Amino acid sequence: MNAQPQSLLLPDPLPLDGGAELARVEVAYETYGTLADDGSNAILLCHALTGDQHVASVHPVTGKPGWWERMVGPGKPIDTDRFHVICPNVIGSCMGSTGPASEASDGRPYAMRFPVITIRDMVRAHVALLDVLGIDRLHAVVGGSMGGMQALSLAANWPERTERVLVIASTSRHSAQNIGFHELGRQAIMADPRWQDGDYYGGEAPDSGLSVARMAAHITYLSEEALTAKFGRNLQDRPDGTKGAKSFGFDADFQVESYLRYQGSGFTRRFDANSYLYITRAMDYFDLAEEHGGRLADAFAGTTARFCLVSFDSDWLYPTSESRHVVHALNAAGAAVSFVELSAPHGHDSFLLDVPALDRVVQGFLA
Template structure:
């Protein structure tokens, strides 16, 4: 199989810009097949002569590959952690971030052209996190990376990092798993199902074949509202919004239900839903959400201890203390199942699950000491 990838960048001007690699066909865990897969990715820094300084950073559910600033000044989502002189110092390390298969930021996904020239739409196959790991391994091959100095991620990105360490133990020297456990729980699957159903029940969804017509924007926005509630803590929502009305709107002054005004928290959720609609594809949201549902490092590998015994990486496990989507207990369970004595680091943040993004700087010193000194 011939895999083609954009050449490893040779100047700083190439940092933080999207590149593409064709990795060939992909037979999928659930039985599906993709004949010609493209992966979009970004890189920062330079790969050294023996390719020992490569770091893979995995994005979360609706995240992009833009981890940090580069050729443009567009802010990245882990600026606190990545960049010149930062914990993951891009003057020392070659950082790679890859858009997951099924996504809508350049990798092959439901909106991509199928072999017949039409968007995949409803025909896009079911993918799992193991499928995404297999695809990423091929890109690593094309870039000349036999083993990662470290693989890191938060939330779904953490699940992807963990899958890398279990599926390809010889290719991951260090692994940071932040704000996620060893598998998706029944409750997490339940929240995910409510989101995908919100999209599927939108009148414009058309079983996923809406390209060229009206997109299921209402369903996607509702899915984001449901998700965002799980990303933030009750304490944070109460502190920011309480029971306050939105500006001059009157939640308790309306002759009929349809005319009542909104509370501030409702306006906030509306804003979050509308923001996602402007940048994300509804089919990709379904595809990636169901990939996250599949997250289970024990599938076909025995007990948790059996599955994790395959790993050879050094691990860094962390949780957000106020997380009500991926509870800290799940991080502790994961750490307990790993070989050796693995501590669980804690991000102290009232915000909830999204603390893995907004407060990642709290882990800078610990991560530098553990992986990047």
């Protein structure tokens, strides 16, 4: 659909949780729909780890449709006939917002000189963007997965900025297992000799390592049931035409192997390995309770926003118990909150896929 791809330079340096300041912060974003004269219909949409601002527009690198075309558009659950949707690329990423591949003040890419950022830092950049755009108070902030972390962080740290908070398939903190999977991805990237301590710009990128990292992550995005339903133990047809036979070699015999290799290598065309390091680090650092003295309910003290949390029964990355944990804290803080666990077979990726019940929840909550 007709997106407005835009980018702007934040007027002030961005203070970061790590103590540094980031100067000359560019934020790339897309908008959909028209902002009402009173500014009351803005929705901030926050993307996930490897997402970007191309919510419902063709991706400039892959040529594929936007990642939430099914959800965002005229007459869709996030109805752009009614709402003005703003989706910024998070800082640390690689689709136009300032990140490790961006030029530092010396004209060379930051690479690993880029400061380690947090989810709150990403949201701080979003809020600075909203300031520039003149949007004081959002109709809603919406996000799935890491997008949900941003929505929670905005609700906790800038409670006056939004009326509604919609958090899908997310968590208020990364578990040891979550951290473990990310760490293995980072080690795969850093083990790639092309990584060169992050100074690979202008040369060959550490695609092998990034591809392995993506394969690992991708397994966690799907349920065991979804993988079984989609691939099971089905074999690929062999290059010589033999139908579904084992090669007794190390080619991709199983369809699931071929699929994961494809997911891994395809990802390297559109994503920067250093961005993967920084964003996974931000997610691993995320612990909303810790930011607020150790008690999650205190993160939401005095909030007047309405919350909606959605989990999926097949999501083992951020299982329902994580959403319930947030709901209990919101209850303890006296916040208005609704919560639903949806049944969907796809695992964590359900939030991106065809789950009509999710459409209804999103549409109803934003109405």
